Every structure is written in structure tokens, then in C-alpha cells.
Amino acid sequence: MKKKKILFAATLLSAGIFACACNTNKTAVKKINYDYLVLVNKYSKLPDDWEKNIELVDVKNAWDEDIKVEKEAYENYKKLKQELKKEGVNIELDSVYRSVKEQQELWDEWSKDPEKGIEYVKKYVATPGYSEHHTGLAIDICLKKDGKLVYENDDMISDRKTFAKIHKKLSKYGFILRYLENKDDITGYAYEPWHLRYVGSKNVAKEIMNKNITLEEYLGSIKDINNNKEAAKYQIEKTLQKYFEDIYKDKIINSRFNVTKIYTHEEIKKNETIKSLKIGKKDVAFEVTYQLQPTDESDINELMIPNGEYDQELGWVININRLGILKYNEKKGIYSIKNFGTGW
Numbered sequence: 001m002k003k004k005k006i007l008f009a010a011t012l013l014s015a016g017i018f019a020c021a022c023n024t025n026k027t028a029v030k031k032i033n034y035d036y037l038v039l040v041n042k043y044s045k046l047p048d049d050w051e052k053n054i055e056l057v058d059v060k061n062a063w064d065e066d067i068k069v070e071k072e073a074y075e076n077y078k079k080l081k082q083e084l085k086k087e088g089v090n091i092e093l094d095s096v097y098r099s100v101k102e103q104q105e106l107w108d109e110w111s112k113d114p115e116k117g118i119e120y121v122k123k124y125v126a127t128p129g130y131s132e133h134h135t136g137l138a139i140d141i142c143l144k145k146d147g148k149l150v151y152e153n154d155d156m157i158s159d160r161k162t163f164a165k166i167h168k169k170l171s172k173y174g175f176i177l178r179y180l181e182n183k184d185d186i187t188g189y190a191y192e193p194w195h196l197r198y199v200g201s202k203n204v205a206k207e208i209m210n211k212n213i214t215l216e217e218y219l220g221s222i223k224d225i226n227n228n229k230e231a232a233k234y235q236i237e238k239t240l241q242k243y244f245e246d247i248y249k250d251k252i253i254n255s256r257f258n259v260t261k262i263y264t265h266e267e268i269k270k271n272e273t274i275k276s277l278k279i280g281k282k283d284v285a286f287e288v289t290y291q292l293q294p295t296d297e298s299d300i301n302e303l304m305i306p307n308g309e310y311d312q313e314l315g316w317v318i319n320i321n322r323l324g325i326l327k328y329n330e331k332k333g334i335y336s337i338k339n340f341g342t343g344w
Helices: 008-015 071-086 100-111 117-124 153-158 160-173 202-211 215-221 229-251 265-270
Strands: 056-060 066-070 091-093 138-145 148-150 175-179 192-198 252-262 284-294 309-311 316-329 334-338
Touching (some): 056 071, 071 160, 071 175, 071 192, 100 117, 153 192, 160 192, 175 202, 229 284, 229 316, 229 334
Antiparallel strands (some): 091 138, 138 148, 138 192, 175 192, 252 284
8 A cells, every 4th residue: 555545644634535445346327417517525515416426437546456537537537648648747546536435434434443533533534425536526646757656745746847737738628726725715625736626618627727716716706606506506505604604603613515406497486485485586596404513612402493413423413404595686796595494
């Protein structure tokens, strides 16, 4: 096993993830439809139906280990690799797809370690469902120089010249640099020049790279969110964060969201309850499951209405379901949360 994978804490501190071996069986699933702009980060959960729809292929990484990656992303990665090779830059795959189940097993395993314990795990291991590697679209690469692999984080971060050449070519093949420098307040992660993300569209990738913005910032800049599900989800989650900060003030530390449904205009017309709320053309009706992490001084019962559960071990109020409206103020150009229901 390579040294990088042994340095558990160091890797997780910068990436919030742990690369574990994947099984070697072919994934016999048919690609139905999924959005290459899907946003998964520390606060936004992987869509519940994502894993059953994703089309994965079996490949080998730089250490000849069996790994999986989303099919279209891999095809474009190969093209990127080939072009870079012509310029004297050799890249190899490191860590790519990791299932939610594997992440949960990792979480459980380390939670039971008497030398680590749950507090260590909560600090260093990505919460199952909240790692971008679940998407199959995130690709961690390493370098190959003079026949030797360069994979230590510090070594790659210091090799700015090589990674500048790599980053320059990304958008041509639909990739972006996911974790930019000085953007950790937005992405939740420090600079990772090796972490590439496939977004499907070369034009979208080019806009993101040329503007030196994050995926979050790009989704937040899309105005016509009714025709872009991922932009709508991002605006809902972002606005809910502010909504909860205003409502709960110093009663919570963190909040996480899983937008389970966004209503189309046709569905709104058929739903008398939602229809009665007089939703504007730029407003969005949604259902969300969310979780709250209370402060030590908080009354947990205040945060559990309605039908919430408290996970004693994790210290989160979980599984709260609600219906709400994302309202758009055209004059001010801002969003707000209205009619946030009491659950269903």
C-alpha cells in the first residue's frame, strides 16, 4: 500500500476523505439520467437516487488497484491524459469513486477503534453521503516523473509549474479544478491541485475555469434556476443556511440539507396546497430533509419539531422533513424562505 494512504490524518485534514479499495465486480446498471453539475459537499448531500443511476466502469489506478469511475468522465480523462503526455506531463489515477456504503463501513470501523473513537472520526472522516467522491465524477490524480510516482500532497502542491499545465487543459475535456486556493470558506476544503471534477459541458467548464470560481459560485450565478435543478438546489440550501442562522441564532453549530423534491410548474398546478401559496414564476416549491447540530447549551427538544430524531453518538438532530418556498425578490435580486411547513 502506498505511503499516501497510510498517512490517514494528513490526507483527511486536507481532503476530508479516505481512499479505500473498491470491489472488482462490474457495475451492471443502466444510465438513466443524472446532472453532471450535481453538488455534493460538507453541507449538501448526494441525491438519494444517484448511486442506482450512475454508470461506472472498472479501471486500474497508478498502483494497479481496482477502482471505479463514471463512464463519460473516464473517457474524457483518457483524452486529457493523452494530450498532457504530448507535452511531457504524465498523470495517473489515484482515488475516484467511493460508495456511500463503503464510506459508512469506514466510519463504523474507525468509530469502534479504541485509540480513535467517534470524536476522531467526526473530525477526520467525511460523513457518509457528503463526499464528492460518491458521485464518480471526482478524480484525484498523481504525477509520474522519471518513472516514479509523485503522490504526496505537499509535493504536488509545491509543483506549481506542472499543475499549471494540467489546469490549463481541464476545461477542454469538461473538467474543472474543484478546490481552489483561498476558496475553502466556500468549498469547505483547502487547495487541492490534484482533485479534478467532471461537469459534462466544456462551455460550463471553460466559464468556471476562466473566471477562477468554484462550482458553488457558478451554480449561485445562474438566474434561471427553474430550468436548472442543481442551481435551484444550491439556492435553496444556501438560503436555508441563512434562514436557520436567523431563526436559531446561537442554538446550532451546523446544518445540512438534502433537497428531496423540487416541484415543476405542472405539479404546482395540480397541488392545491402549494397552489394556494401563490408562487411566482421565479419562485421554487421544494421538499427537504435536514439535520441540525445543536450547541451544548441548546434545548434539543426545540430543534426536533416536527418528528426529528436525536443521534446521541453523532450529536445531531436528524431526519426532519419539511415543505417550503424559495421566494425571489426581483427588485432586490435576492432569495428568501417562505411558508416553511411543519413537515409531512
